[in-house]
Amino acid sequence: MEFNPSCKDKKKTMKQSMLLCCKLYISESRNKAALDSIERAARSDPETVIVNKFEDGDYNRVRYTLVSYVAHDSTGCPIYSPLYQTVLAMAEAAYEAINLELHSGAHPRLGVVDDIVFHPLARASLDEAAWLAKALAADIGNRYQVPVYLYGAAHPTEKALDTIRRELGYFRPNFMGNQWAGWGVPEVLPERPDEGPAQVSRARGISMIGARQWVATYNVPIMSTDVSVTRKIAQMVSARGGGLPTVQTLGLVHGEDSTEIACMLLEPNQIGADRVQSRVEMLAAQEGLDVEKGYFTDFSPEMIIERYMKLISDTA
Known part of the structure; x- marks a missing residue:
């Protein structure tokens, strides 16, 4: 689609003011080839920007902080964000490159794509963050056959992340008293997921996807x-x-x-x-x-917006 000048101006304004932040936690930090594959997937859409990457070798865990805009229809309902396809592509790359059964680390985790959380930035709302979380959860659950648990504003009762994790045994080490290794939970889950199957792939595990105000x-x-x-x-x-x-x-x-x-x-x-x-x-x-x-382990919301604006203008 070709944008006329007024459309370009409108899109530029959107990129500056209606922003969502995604924090994507993946259970791997030691396998450079896997991370390279995930980051190539992240670059598939220049309208999504990785503003930060936090790796921890002892935890064997990486977190990507991504930002992009959210667009709306004429009634003000959210209909599109580049974050959707970018995060989906990164999840697909992670599932192809990482096997949870071969993973170990000093930080708890229940899945290859362990946690995805959306935060509103600038003039965006928590409802918009929840809309994107629920849409992504449905796709990950059905396309990759991964059980997904929703939390925060994305859950019908705003169920807390730590509550779900306790129900699933997230906080209990299963190796040498202080490490997590392989899949440590029954393959038939004790709590029905919100999306995807109740049966777990031991290679992929499960995923938590939520929306909440800044943490x-x-x-x-x-x-x-x-x-x-x-x-x-x-x-x-x-x-x-x-x-x-x-x-x-x-x-x-x-x-x-x-x-x-x-x-x-x-x-x-x-x-x-x-x-x-x-x-x-x-x-x-x-x-x-x-x-x-x-x-x-991450920048403040103000710094994230500032970095996003600089990076997006550099690629314009």
Whole structure:
């Protein structure tokens, strides 16, 4: 389709203001050929931009942060986003290149394409993020025969991601006490998925797909190899353990001489990284442990928009 000048201007405005962000978590970071294949698929549409990539070798996990616009019909309903085909192409490449049965790492996971979450940016809404999550879930579930569980705004009752994960045994290591290896859940799932079959392919596993407002991810290294102590501290930091509201945590092995508390800040403008860091340091000191300064695993929404605008203008 050829755009006349007014259409070009309208599309440019759309790219600047109606934006969705996708965070795509894939269970692999050590196989360069697999990641190259996934990233080639991501470049299939120049209107989708990878604004960040976070790899962790110990966790054997990678997260891609992608951004593109969402278009609407004359009534204001969302009808198209380049993110849809891009994420679908990346998922297909991941399923072709990665076998979950051969995968192991220090971070929990239940699938090759483990988690896909959409966040609204700029003037986009949570409803638009949920629309895209549900559309993608139906395609992944049916096309690739992968069980998909919806969460957050994409779920009819806004079911929480951590609730679904607990039901499926996500948080229980299944190898050497602190690692996850192969497929560790029954092949006939205890909870019916929202899309796709109830029978699991052990090579592909399952996928979580959701939509929610911005969540910050912040990790705090603990200078100890005793993961049981790190998990105890993590629990005391989390809302679930009576710690900080809207904070979720995991205590994990990270390298040969340290552990780490991986945190999800569900309302980072209310309970931020400084509060988390201070509480971890206080609790670790009571155990006689040193703590390093934590780090965010992704940019802020403002920085993501800024990077997207720069990258999209560079390719225009």
